[in-house]
Amino acid sequence: MELSEHDLAAYLAANPEFFERHAELLTTVQLQSPHGNRAVSLQERQMEMLRDKMRTLEHRLAAMMRNAVDNETLAGKLLLWARDVMLAQQGAPEQLPQTLQDTLKSAFDLPMTALKLWPVREAFAALDFATGVSEDAKTFAASLAAPFVGPNPGFEAAHWLPDAQMAQSLALIPLQNPHTSMCMGLLVLASPDSQRFTADMGTDFLNLISQLASAALVGLLAH
Template sequence: MTFPNDTHAMNPITEDDIANYLANTPDFFERHAQLLSEVQLTSPHGNRAVSLQERQAEMLREKIKALEHRVMDMVRHGTDNAVTTDRLQRWTRGLLGTRDPRALPYRIADELQSIFMVPQTAIRLWDCEAVYAKEAYALPVSEDLKTLANSLATPYCGLNANFETSSWLEEGRAAISVALIALRAAPDAPAFGLLVLASPDAQRFNAEMGTDFLERIAELASAGLSRLRAA
């Protein structure tokens, strides 16, 4: 029989009430320790029933496994960063060790290709000293290309949209994704050249990748190549 003043009938206990009670009564399981082994839960790894203690152990193992994966990711990224840093140092050493300015653009492009395993690379400079006018890297480029280079506040990474730079490559048709790196004497200065990295892999240079590393390449290459510019 239910009476009008029966508060339990009018306000039945909910799961939230039970959860709040247990959360706010930490000594409950001390007074009822037998429940830790008597309460049966469904295991997420099958339809078998497990005790509360076993379920807690399973949850702890899952957390440990997730932490292990995070640690492995951190180790892998750290290793990748170390390899990239070592390659950058080798490339920079070659740049600094090149005494003949005439050979420098070739070495910059060739060693980017060999050290960083880029399938194709190319470089063009404009406003060079007249003494370098017959070099391949000083061949004329269009005004549209110069405008494009000037517009690149950061390197362009993405699909090759039939850029003029394809004609600079030995196999332009194989350049599916490209990185276009403007060369400039200062961050706010007009571009005086363009460095091209190209790959047949559409994902090698993609719009989602970070460009910090390529910006360091641009800064170092620009500083070295400033020796070739007309006064």
């Protein structure tokens, strides 16, 4: 009966002493090198495979280190922004939404932001952050289980921005009342760079921004 490649491979895997009994095969077997047209021994081919694996691991490690540095940088920016928001709470409450956006743009180099809250106290009902929101937009914000990130297909929230046509990518961050868990608003981050906010990016830091912004702004809501 003719042995298949699978049978042969299974035999060699189950009987590693085969190469101890036939050590000469390690040097006499010639294989094609993946890095050229030359023939190499079995041992040399194994070394090349190990080197390729090492290069792959080195690339993965370098990517992990870059991600760690990026995350550390983001965490530092988030901490500074949170500090600025806490300081802003000592001022006039009606100015807090704009100050929150201004400090956010400065900390994260964001070209455009917008913010809407609902329902707010009567004293703030006529201000920009409390007006111009349809019921559909409120329903959409409440439906977001996590921030939306990606291209701008023409969301109503994009029209809250100073120049909606410039917004090629968006992050739509729902705000949640920390006391009731009800949706209380929507924070919009936008960029003319279509790759600034992409569908495959993580949203952990955006969730932290949501939680901090919600806690800072909850005092503006009607009770």
